[in-house]
Amino acid sequence: MDGRIRELEIELKDLPRRKALEMARLNGVSADLKAAKEGQEYANQRVRNYEADAQALKDKIQQLRTTQAGLKSNREYQQYSTQIDLVSHDLETTENNQIAAMDELPSAQSRIDEAQARYDAEKGGVDAFCAEIDERIAMVESELAERRAERVEKAKAVSDPKFMLYYERLRTKRWPVVAPLTHAGVCDGCHLVQPPSVGQLADANARNGAEGRPQSIVACTMCGRILYR
Numbered sequence: 001m002d003g004r005i006r007e008l009e010i011e012l013k014d015l016p017r018r019k020a021l022e023m024a025r026l027n028g029v030s031a032d033l034k035a036a037k038e039g040q041e042y043a044n045q046r047v048r049n050y051e052a053d054a055q056a057l058k059d060k061i062q063q064l065r066t067t068q069a070g071l072k073s074n075r076e077y078q079q080y081s082t083q084i085d086l087v088s089h090d091l092e093t094t095e096n097n098q099i100a101a102m103d104e105l106p107s108a109q110s111r112i113d114e115a116q117a118r119y120d121a122e123k124g125g126v127d128a129f130c131a132e133i134d135e136r137i138a139m140v141e142s143e144l145a146e147r148r149a150e151r152v153e154k155a156k157a158v159s160d161p162k163f164m165l166y167y168e169r170l171r172t173k174r175w176p177v178v179a180p181l182t183h184a185g186v187c188d189g190c191h192l193v194q195p196p197s198v199g200q201l202a203d204a205n206a207r208n209g210a211e212g213r214p215q216s217i218v219a220c221t222m223c224g225r226i227l228y229r
């Protein structure tokens, strides 16, 4: 019974770990998606910046033209034309940059689409896996509670408290606590050959047990496991 309880306890510790690993993997995929969205935001921002720059240059040209129209001297007029040419050249460069920045938008979007598709696919799998784990945890917890209750009942059958005391003390250090003594007189827990007296005691215990008489603790001289035949 304790063997089963042990198995269940180990599984109960392991299940949340497996779940956490899957969740961590999904978080990685989610981080990729977030990065793709940030990449798109950055690309959009670049386009908006060039757009604003272009608008400012257009306004500037408009302003220069308005002033130029009111000028009287040829020399001044000529100076303004040169300045307008320079700003127009800047505008052309800015608009080219804007177009180049806009060219990057579709690939930014497709990166998001890919990351989103991967996330959706992974999420479905991880959700199903986690639901299975949760179901298993509930089953293990319920069986564990049942087994522990049964154990309390079975322990009542052990009349001599020193047997339980000995057993419980050993249980945390040695597993299994109870081991058969082989015909060759070897402890099946640690494989040490026992002195003949241990074999005699174990045989006496077996006889006493069969006849309903009290038994004693026969322990391995090396590991302390309770030995039986």
Ligand SMILES: [Zn+2]
Pocket (backbone or CB within 6 Å): 187, 188, 189, 190, 191, 192, 220, 221, 222, 223, 224, 225
């Ligand atoms: Zn032993």
